[in-house]
Every structure is written in structure tokens, then in C-alpha cells.
Amino acid sequence: MASSSTPTPNDERDALLSPTLTSPGEDDSDAGLSAPPEPEPIPGLDGVPVRWYDANRAEPYTRITPFQEKHDTSVEFFYKPITLTALACLMVLLAYLAMSQDVLQEGRDKRRLWVLALALVFFLRIGTSATLLFFLAFSMLQFRDGPFIRPHPAFWRAVLGVNLLYELALTPPAPSSPPSPPMFPTHAPPEKSYAEDCSFTFANLWGAIDIFCVAHALGWFGKAMILRDYWFCWILSIAFELAEYSLAHQLPNFNECWWDHWILDVLVCNWAGTYLGMKVCGYFEVKPYSWRGLRETRGLRGKARRVISQFSPHDFTAFKWGTASSFTHYVAVVLLLAVFLAAELNPFYLKSLLWLEPEHPIVILRLAFIFLCALPAVRELYQYINDPRSARTNAPPSRAVRMGQHVWLLLATVLTELLVIFKWSKGQFPAPLPKAVKVGWGVGAGMLVMYPVYQFGIPAARKYVRRQKKRLREKTE
Numbered sequence: 001m002a003s004s005s006t007p008t009p010n011d012e013r014d015a016l017l018s019p020t021l022t023s024p025g026e027d028d029s030d031a032g033l034s035a036p037p038e039p040e041p042i043p044g045l046d047g048v049p050v051r052w053y054d055a056n057r058a059e060p061y062t063r064i065t066p067f068q069e070k071h072d073t074s075v076e077f078f079y080k081p082i083t084l085t086a087l088a089c090l091m092v093l094l095a096y097l098a099m100s101q102d103v104l105q106e107g108r109d110k111r112r113l114w115v116l117a118l119a120l121v122f123f124l125r126i127g128t129s130a131t132l133l134f135f136l137a138f139s140m141l142q143f144r145d146g147p148f149i150r151p152h153p154a155f156w157r158a159v160l161g162v163n164l165l166y167e168l169a170l171t172p173p174a175p176s177s178p179p180s181p182p183m184f185p186t187h188a189p190p191e192k193s194y195a196e197d198c199s200f201t202f203a204n205l206w207g208a209i210d211i212f213c214v215a216h217a218l219g220w221f222g223k224a225m226i227l228r229d230y231w232f233c234w235i236l237s238i239a240f241e242l243a244e245y246s247l248a249h250q251l252p253n254f255n256e257c258w259w260d261h262w263i264l265d266v267l268v269c270n271w272a273g274t275y276l277g278m279k280v281c282g283y284f285e286v287k288p289y290s291w292r293g294l295r296e297t298r299g300l301r302g303k304a305r306r307v308i309s310q311f312s313p314h315d316f317t318a319f320k321w322g323t324a325s326s327f328t329h330y331v332a333v334v335l336l337l338a339v340f341l342a343a344e345l346n347p348f349y350l351k352s353l354l355w356l357e358p359e360h361p362i363v364i365l366r367l368a369f370i371f372l373c374a375l376p377a378v379r380e381l382y383q384y385i386n387d388p389r390s391a392r393t394n395a396p397p398s399r400a401v402r403m404g405q406h407v408w409l410l411l412a413t414v415l416t417e418l419l420v421i422f423k424w425s426k427g428q429f430p431a432p433l434p435k436a437v438k439v440g441w442g443v444g445a446g447m448l449v450m451y452p453v454y455q456f457g458i459p460a461a462r463k464y465v466r467r468q469k470k471r472l473r474e475k476t477e
Contacts, residue, residue, distance in 0.1 A: 087408060091415050094171065136161045146376040146406050147383065150314045156376055156406075163373045163409050170416040173424075198257035208260055212358075216269035217276075222371045223340075224277025226378050228319040232333070233278075236340055237270040243341055246437045250429040251348055253358075284316040319382055327456045332385045334448060336378070339414055343370055346417045353424045373410045380404025 139161025140154040148156050197204055224233055241261045248254040256265075297306045322329045350356075351363050384403050 084403060087412055090412070091419075094416070095419060132165065135165065139164070144405065146404065147379045148313070148376050151311045159372050159376070160406060160409065162369060163406075163413060166369065167409060167413045167416060170413065170420055173420050195255040195257055195260075198259070200257075200259050204257075205259065205264065208257075208264055213264070213269050216265060217273040219367070220270045220273030221277040221280075222273075224274045225281065226371070226374045228278075228281050229321055230274070230278055232321060232337075233270075233274045236337060237266055237274070239337065239341060240344055241266060242440075243345060246433075246441065247345070249431045249434060251352060253348070281316070281318070284313055285318050287316070317379070317382070319378075321382075322386070324455055327452055328385060330452050330456070332381070336381065339411065342418055343374075343414050346414065346421060349421045349425065350417070353421065353428065370410075373406065373413075377404070377407040377410040380407045 136158055140157045143157040143160055145153045146156045146160065220233065220237070223236065227233055227236070244254040244256065244261065297303050321333050323333045324330070347363055347366055350366075351358065351360065356363055380403070384407070
């Protein structure tokens with residue numbers, strides 16, 4: 001007599017979940033030949049529903065991976081970060097629109113629209129202010145966090161929003177003609193000359209000291225906080241003075257005495273600002289970071305100190321650019337130097353083309369805005385070319401997945417400024433480039449090319465030749 005077994009609750013559950021139903025008289029031998037059933041998709045994350053408050057807003061932007069982990073290999077290209085390629089395509093398209101003859105002719109016919117646009121902005125300033133306020137509120141709430149979280153991530157989201165508004169404001173002037181003079185003073189404001197008497201005397205040296213010396217020192221204090229490297233600041237300081245020599249035939253305020261260039265600017269103002277900035281960076285680098293909430297802090301003095309420390313960095317990373325470590329680092333440092341020089345020279349050309357005084361609020365606000373945008377941008381660039389976390393964990397150097405949003409947008413802004421200057425400066429600076437300047441920059445460009453060839457190209461070629469010789473010996477043996 002056949003034995004019968006009592007079904008357990010687990011057997012009943014398996015029978016209910018089984019996708020194959022068989023009749024009592026049907027043979028079950030073919031059941032194993034069928035493909036196993038695919039598991040049902042589990043909603044949420046590991047079966048737990050994901051709600052809006054579970055989102056991790058502190059995830060670094062440059063470490064984001066696409067939500068879908070498995071991609072179609074036939075369209076793999078569309079899942080790779082192409083931020084730099086997209087930026088290059090956008091700038092080429094904008095340059096084409098700016099330099100097209102049809103657009104130039106259209107810009108000549110629409111010069112009068114500048115006055116109409118100014119009147120429209122005047123009458124609609126309330127609506128424009130509301131629009132800008134709403135956009136900044138959206139950027140503070142919805143933009144992704146950057147590398148900085150102090151004093152609050154929303155502050156740096158707002159900085160990114162201001163950068164985007166500035167880029168949008170620069171885009172329409174690029175394809176159009178420069179504004180007509182009635183919008184500005186009939187005569188350009190006279191600028192102070194620094195090359196009237198170049199005799200090296202104490203009276204001349206004291207007379208050259210003005211408010212711009214303080215501005216120089218503050219500017220280089222900010223550059224030291226951005227770059228966090230002594231040698232980089234010194235190279236940038238010397239390169240800017242050489243740029244002033246090169247562009248003195250276009251901008252009169254670049255005509256300075258030799259002692260104004262190298263003593264008052266480089267050795268006094270620039271060095272003082274760089275020294276103080278690097279001292280502050282050194283303090284932040286060795287400072288112990290142990291954060292406690294305001295409620296956990298005892299005493300009124302302790303709470304006040306905690307509130308003030310909210311405006312200091314949450315942590316600090318010292319930059320080691322490693323120019324000679326790899327070809328990638330060398331190219332990144334050279335490009336960063338070029339972008340910094342462009343960002344430094346752009347306001348001089350813009351205020352000359354727009355007939356603005358050096359102390360005009362627009363000029364000052366632009367300098368402050370670039371400083372705030374450059375702080376997270378350079379930090380993202382450093383993480384993009386070399387993740388500092390790999391150095392702390394002795395892991396191999398790793399690059400970020402994509403370029404950060406701050407550095408991408410700031411790079412686009414500087415390039416758009418250059419495009420506007422190049423477009424508006426046609427016919428404004430008729431003096432040709434001096435031959436000595438051409439020779440000097442040609443020699444400098446040759447050195448920039450020869451250094452990586454000597455530092456990276458020749459050693460790589462020697463390694464390749466040795467490997468080929470070793471392979472030949474192995475084949476002959």
C-alpha cells in the first residue's frame with residue numbers, strides 16, 4: 001500500500017506560486033526540461049519602497065552612475081559621460097552663429113533694439129526680478145549639491161544658479177553687434193596712467209600705491225584659496241605680468257613701469273596676498289574637524305562659536321597638482337592656467353568695450369561672482385583629474401565619472417566671454433601685435449610643447465623600444 005504524506009504549509013505555498021499546473025494523470029518528467037520561471041520584480045530597493053525623503057542629496061555629483069545598471073551594448077555610447085564633447089559642440093555652434101555673415105548683417109540692422117530692450121527691462125523690472133527670484137529659488141531647492149556643504153549646500157546651489165543666469169545673459173550678445181554709444185557715456189572714462197615717470201624713486205613708488213594695490217592683494221588671497229598651491233600662484237602671477245606686457249598696445253592701463261610690474265605687483269601685492277592665503281589654507285589643512293550639533297554644544301559662548309564655525313569649511317583637501325607626474329596632469333594644469341588668465345583679462349576688455357569705470361559695480365560684482373564660482377569649480381576639476389580619496393587609502397589614482405557641474409558651467413562662461421570680446425573688439429583695437437610679443441609667445445608655446453615631449457614622450461618611446469627588443473630576443477631564442 002502506497003504511503004501518503006501530509007502536505008506542509010511550505011508545500012502548499014510552493015504549489016500556489018508554481019507557474020506550471022499539471023493534471024493528476026500527467027507525467028511530471030518533462031517539468032525539468034522547461035526553463036525556470038523568472039523571479040517577479042521586487043518594488044523599491046530590496047523590497048523596501050523608496051520614498052522622497054530617502055533620497056541621498058549628499059552624493060557627489062561626479063560619482064553619479066546611471067540608474068539603469070545594465071545597458072544595451074548597441075547604444076553604449078549614449079550612456080557614457082560626454083560633458084566635454086557637448087561643451088565643445090555648443091561653443092562651436094555659438095561661434096558659428098556669432099561669426100556668420102548673415103547674423104552680422106542682421107545685428108547691424110538691429111542696433112536700435114538695444115535701446116528698446118533697455119526700456120522694456122526698465123518697465124518690466126518687477127516681473128524680471130520675480131522671474132530671477134523664482135529661478136534662484138528653484139536652483140537652491142532642486143540643483144544637485146556640489147563639493148562644498150558650508151555654510152549650506154543651498155548657498156552653493158544658488159551660486160551655480162547665478163552662474164547659469166550670467167551665461168544665459170552672455171549668450172544673446174555673442175551673435176549681435178556691440179551696443180550703441182548712447183546707452184553709455186559719450187566719452188570713455190579716463191584711466192590712470194602708470195608709466196608717466198618710470199624713474200625708480202621713493203616718491204614715484206609711493207605715488208603708485210593706491211586702492212588697486214589692496215585689490216591686488218585681496219585678489220591673490222582669493223586665488224591662493226582657490227588653487228591652494230604656492231608654485232601655481234607664482235607661475236600665474238608672472239604669466240599675468242607677461243600678458244600685461246603683451247597687451248599694452250591695446251589697453252592703456254597695462255602700460256606700467258618695470259618696477260610697478262615686478263616689485264609693486266609681483267613682489268609686494270601678489271606675494272602678500274598669496275602668502276596670507278596659503279597660511280589660511282595651511283591652517284584649514286591641519287585643523288581637526290569634529291562637528292557637533294548646536295543642541296549638543298553647551299554654553300552661550302560655545303553655541304556662538306559653533307554658529308561662526310558654520311561659515312568655515314567642513315573639511316579641507318590640499319591640492320597636489322603633480323604637473324610632472326603624468327601627461328594628463330600636465331595638460332590639466334596648462335589648461336587651468338590658460339582659463340585663469342582668460343578670466344583675469346576678460347574684465348579689462350569688457351569694461352573697455354562697455355566704457356565702464358574700474359570701480360563700476362558691474363565690474364566689482366563680476367570679480368566677486370567669478371571668485372565664488374571658482375571655489376567649487378577648481379575643487380571639482382581636481383577631483384575630476386585625480387580623486388584625492390585614492391591617495392588617503394593608498395589605492396591607485398582614479399578619475400571621477402564625469403566633470404562637475406560648477407567647473408563645466410564656469411568653463412563655458414569664460415569661453416563665452418572670450419567670444420563676446422572677440423566679436424565686439426573688431427575695429428576697436430587697430431594697433432597690430434608687436435613683433436617682439438609674437439616671438440615671445442611663440443617661444444613660450446614651443447617650450448610648453450617641448451616639455452611634455454621630453455618629460456613623457458621620450459621615456460615612453462624608450463620603454464616601447466625596450467619592449468620591442470625584448471620580444472625580438474624571445475622570438476629568436
